[in-house]
Amino acid sequence: MQDAFFKLDPRDGFVVTDANYLSDFDRQVLTYLYQPLMGTGAYSLYLLLWTQQSVAQKAQPHSTLLALLNVDLPTLYESRIRLEALGLIKTYQQVNAAGRTFTYELYAPQAPNAFFNDDLLSLLLYDAVGEDRFTQLKTQFRLHPVHPSADLEEVSLNFLDVFHVNSQLLNHLPATIAEAKSEFKTQPQTTQPQLDQRATADFDWPFFKQQLHASFVSERELDQYHDQLLTLHALYGLNELELAQYVNESINITTNKLDFPALKRLVARQPAKVAPTTASTAVPTPAPPTATKDAALSKNDQQLIAVSKQLAPVTFLTQLKQQQGGYVTDSEQRVLERLMSRHVFADASIINILSHYVISVRKMPTLTQAYVDGVANGWLQHNVTTPEAAMQEVKSFYRQKQTPKRNTRSKQPIRKETLPDWAKDGYKAPKQQVTAEQRAAVQKRLAALQDNKDGE
Incomplete structure (x- = not known):
């Protein structure tokens, strides 16, 4: 997840605040029902943020979380977005002269009765733990209320039978109580995933x-x-x-x-039966988009968008993999199911463009949860809400890939070597006039050398 390094920096600050009261029972729900969905990394991050609420007023660097969790930055970022997708935290960002600071607002997990009544969460848990474990968890968290019958009579007393309150104060509440009611007014929580x-x-x-x-x-x-x-x-x-x-x-x-x-x-x-391939719905072979910044889409791009609007995500991916001689794995189906359950994209055709981008453009053999989450987050932050906008994101990838890198090395001055005259082509040694004194000196040296040779 290389995108994590653009979305998060170890020097970025963070503070933690809470939107709900968190109890020990919430910890049990988190451990048994949510942990199989989010993984151990996100589970550890949530528990760590839970302990950081006491120091929420003072920003700390994310390097603190990296050190305490002993993980790298992409792992921390992936854990955070999993918590966001499950509605367990909301992330807010503030940028000023001092740098960037994130505020993590913690939410309590859903109560077991709400969890098991949520079809998307139940499906994800079932896929993660299997039928036998799912049945055990359902039994573990089932409530056992008393059902009155003919031989079972309730004899509980109500509030006013035990406590006596001044009726005049009830009609005219003190200002402090009215202020407290306003501050503690319950706000409806809408962070949990719902069927779109x-x-x-x-x-x-x-x-x-x-x-x-x-x-x-x-x-x-x-x-x-x-x-x-x-x-x-x-x-x-x-x-x-x-x-x-x-x-x-x-x-x-x-x-x-x-x-x-x-x-x-x-x-x-039965993907073949569910996803029949026809000429009108065949996924077109990818053609590299032009490297220009023109917003117009090519004919191939428009054809891909048209097909993505006709096919469901699993159907589209099945045809895409079949054209390349592969098949859709069980984990890939879960990746698409989880992406749809988050409802990050209103149009399912955007998910198809994303699958095409990962498989056909980036040439990855399968869809992986971490990489798909990274791409989806990047598109969301670029306000991708239509398949046309998604195609523009794909084209921007090609532009970055085809842009030649600038040579950052400073140009060194070119040093010209001057050849000596004797090394040049056609060189002829100049003729010099020898004087009688020079000739006599040479003859004398030759005679001396001859005498030394004879004496050996």
């Missing part, structure tokens, strides 16, 4: 139930699985007839109940 209605607007629910009138599953049971079934529709692109067929094949004949885990496995095992 825009992704399921094209699904006719009454028509879907009509196709199952002759089956053993009841309408009431279908309504109980409403969000889970619509999630399968949005993720795999199933229409009403196809989904009804898979539901029929997933009914437990012993109990006449819908076996939803079996339905998920059935849909995931």
Whole structure:
């Protein structure tokens, strides 16, 4: 996740504040229900931020977190965005002359009853721990309220039976109490992921139930699985007839109940049946975008956008991998499911452009959670809200790749070597006039050398 180094710096400051009261029971929920979804890194980061609330007024550098967690910067950044996606923290940024400071606002995990009623969280937990462990966790956190019966009578006293309050004070509360009520007014929390209605607007629910009138599953049971079934529709692109067929094949004949885990496995095992390839919906072969800054999209880009709008994310990825001789892995399906569950992109076609970018442009063999999260965060910070804007982000990658790097080395002065005359082509030694005195001196030296030679 190279993008992490642009989004976060060890010198950036951070402070921690809390939006909810956190209790020991919240720690249990976090450990057993959330930790399988977020991983040990994000789990450790949340617990560490929990302990930092006492020093929330003074900013600390992120190098403190890196040292305490003994992790690198990309791991810390990935852990943070996982907590954001699960609604456990909100991140705020402030930039001034002193530098950049992040404020991490902690939220309590959802109560178990809300967690198990949230279809997206339940699906992620089921995928992470399996059916047996999921059943154990469901039993562990199930409440056991008393159900009054003919031989069981409640004899509890109410508040006013025990405590006596001045009625005049109730009619005219002191100003301090009114001020406290205003300060502690509960605000609705909307940070948890919810099923995006825009992704399921094209699904006719009454028509879907009509196709199952002759089956053993009841309408009431279908309504109980409403969000889970619509999630399968949005993720795999199933229409009403196809989904009804898979539901029929997933009914437990012993109990006449819908076996939803079996339905998920059935849909995931049949990508060829779910994702038929036609000429009009074939993913076009990627062509390198031009390196210009022109906002106009090429014909190939427009064709890719058109196909991405027609196919569901798993369908699109299946065809893309098939064209390259590969197949969609189980982990890739979970990557797409988690990305959709966060609802970071209103249009599912943007997810298809992202898959095309990772597989066809960056030439990566598979979608990985860390890399997809990094790309998605980068696009969000560049306000990518349409597939056209996503294509512009892909084109910008090509521009950066094709821009020649500037040579930062300073130019050294060129030193010209001057050749001596004797080394030049066509050199002729100049003739010199020898005087009689010079000739006599040479003859004398030659005679001396001859005498030395004779004496040896």
